[in-house]
Amino acid sequence: MVAMPAVDPLLPTPYIVREITKETPDTFTLMLRPENGDSSSPFLPGQFSMLWVFGVGELPISISGEPSRHDRLTYTVRSVGQATHAFISQQRGDAVGVRGPFGVGWPVAEARGRDVIIVAGGIGLAPLRPVIYDVLANRKDYGRLVILYGVRSPRDLLYRKELAAWARQRDTQVLTTVDYGGISWRGHVGVVTTLFKYARFRQAQAVAMICGPEIMMRFVARDLELQGLARENIYVSMERNMKCGVGFCGHCQYGPHFICKDGPVFGFDRIRPLLDKYEL
Amino acid sequence: METLERIVADHPFFQGLDHDFTELVVGCASNVRFKAGEYIFKEGDPADTFYLIREGKVALEIFAPQHKPIIVSTLGVGDILGWSWLVPPYVWKFHAHGISDTRAIALDGKCLRNKCESNHDLGYELFKRFAHIMEQRLESTRFQLLDVYATRR
Numbered sequence: 001m002v003a004m005p006a007v008d009p010l011l012p013t014p015y016i017v018r019e020i021t022k023e024t025p026d027t028f029t030l031m032l033r034p035e036n037g038d039s040s041s042p043f044l045p046g047q048f049s050m051l052w053v054f055g056v057g058e059l060p061i062s063i064s065g066e067p068s069r070h071d072r073l074t075y076t077v078r079s080v081g082q083a084t085h086a087f088i089s090q091q092r093g094d095a096v097g098v099r100g101p102f103g104v105g106w107p108v109a110e111a112r113g114r115d116v117i118i119v120a121g122g123i124g125l126a127p128l129r130p131v132i133y134d135v136l137a138n139r140k141d142y143g144r145l146v147i148l149y150g151v152r153s154p155r156d157l158l159y160r161k162e163l164a165a166w167a168r169q170r171d172t173q174v175l176t177t178v179d180y181g182g183i184s185w186r187g188h189v190g191v192v193t194t195l196f197k198y199a200r201f202r203q204a205q206a207v208a209m210i211c212g213p214e215i216m217m218r219f220v221a222r223d224l225e226l227q228g229l230a231r232e233n234i235y236v237s238m239e240r241n242m243k244c245g246v247g248f249c250g251h252c253q254y255g256p257h258f259i260c261k262d263g264p265v266f267g268f269d270r271i272r273p274l275l276d277k278y279e280l
Numbered sequence: 281m282e283t284l285e286r287i288v289a290d291h292p293f294f295q296g297l298d299h300d301f302t303e304l305v306v307g308c309a310s311n312v313r314f315k316a317g318e319y320i321f322k323e324g325d326p327a328d329t330f331y332l333i334r335e336g337k338v339a340l341e342i343f344a345p346q347h348k349p350i351i352v353s354t355l356g357v358g359d360i361l362g363w364s365w366l367v368p369p370y371v372w373k374f375h376a377h378g379i380s381d382t383r384a385i386a387l388d389g390k391c392l393r394n395k396c397e398s399n400h401d402l403g404y405e406l407f408k409r410f411a412h413i414m415e416q417r418l419e420s421t422r423f424q425l426l427d428v429y430a431t432r433r
Contacts, residue, residue: 122429152429179424181339181351186379189339189354191423197358213428 009246012052012097013041015073017090023158027078027123028088029064032096039070041098045130046105046209046237046265049073050245052097056086060242060260062127063101067134073098076126076158102245104265106131106209107235115143115201117229119220121150121192121212125158127237127264128211136169143206145172146199150192150216153178154185173200192216193223203228209265211237218275221268234268284309287385291332292358293409301402308391314338314378320361321372327364328389333357336382341375352424353417354379360413365389 007013015032022028034040043049048062065074079085090096108131116135118128135142147166151157157176167174175195177188188195192212208224210217217236224234240252240259247261255274257263285306288294294302312331314320320331323343331338338361340353352374355361361384364372370389396403 150429152427156429177354179427179429181354183341183349183351185351187354188337188356189351191420193423194353194420198356215426216423216428219423 009099009102010244012050012099014095015040015098017092017094017096018072020088020090020092023076024078024156026080027076027156027158029074029076030088030090031065031072031074032098033072035095040073041101042070043067043073043101043130044105045108045134046127047101047103048127048242048245048260048264049075049098049100049102050242051075051087052099053083053086053090054095054097057083058097058099058243059083059087060102060245061087062237062264064126064129065133066137067130068137076123076129078123100245102242102260104261104263106237106265107207108134111135111207111209112138112141113143113205115206116145117199117201117206117208117224118145118147118149119192119208119210119212119224120148121216121220122152122156123158124211124213124216124237125149128209129159129162131209132166136166136172139170143171144201145169146201147172147174148192148195148199149174149176150195150212151176151178153180154182154187175199191219193219196223196227206233208234209237210235210268214238214275221272231269231272232267235265236268236271237264238266238271239264284311284385287334288332291334291385293332293360293413297405301405304395304399304402305387305392308388308395309385310388312384312386314382314384316378316380316382318378320376320378320382322375323372325372327362327370327372329386330360330362330365330389331384331386333359333361334383334385336384337379338376338382339379341377343375349375353420360410363410363414365393366407366410 014035016035018033019031043063048060050058051061052058061075064076077088079088120128135145181189210220221234238259242260243249243251245260247258252259288306289302338355339351342350
């Protein structure tokens, strides 16, 4: 599914930072509203925006908020460089330029009537959160919702309160795991694939959506196939250095694909051959 | 009431095991319980047992001097705890403690080793199953070592 912005895709729209939430020591969620009070751009789960931090630069960030909230856009950003650090350092009332949304989102329409398996690693839960919102807001339209989430350590867990709230929902299973746990951590310890044996879903009627480091997605997809999921029912979100957002500049070319326009979400059957290559 | 034989035969680790072999294994089995926080074994202790976890969750912990304990893996229902009983010098390499109250089947390693020595078909069958578990855990450990969620600046 592709939803292209109605305005010039290369022209940023001014938004104002309204809320800042610290998720982890280096990860923040910022909620933005249009400066002119209009509705925010509608988006599909899995799409991303290009965010202008004035005077610093532009960065591609997946939208992590509720698709049904038309008054805001929400982004969860981990500080890993100058531009992301500048973005999370914004204060309430600061202006940010927003282009987009861009790209192909998660297959939420195709997933209706089926079990939805969300597998996220680290910050990868952010682009998947809109899918979770959509499934929970339209609960009767979907089968079971299984959320498997792996992070490095307990302090790196995003959306802790929401994870607990989602786990209390009907037909929903939330399993989190950390690579390394301290003595006070009472949850799972081990890589995210070790959670599969506890996950309950109907293999033949499930759609899996995976987001995380590419090596993690490869392992997860492989194990999901071993669990009986068909490759065409597995989707991954790819990340590259997006610049224009509309497939003009070629910065994000990945084999025959432009990640910004043809992705970032791809069917695993399309992307699998490329993940076998050392470098592209 | 569930018999030990039924419980062992139904555990994922022993599923599909020949009935005669199951009987031999059950001869070395007993029911055990551990309270949350209780140590099941500690590094350096003789490893004469392994466990089929039936209920609860167990943490494998590395002891590091001047450091808080590090939990490197958790095991739950359907998992196997411990393979040091298979390999000389038969000594535990980690600590293990219950995260929650845990029920398990304990299998006497010495008893099983003797049965494997006298019945190599049983020994081969057990080693195949343990090799599979070892392969999975080795892969998970390698994956953990990659530290894929670390920040790359």
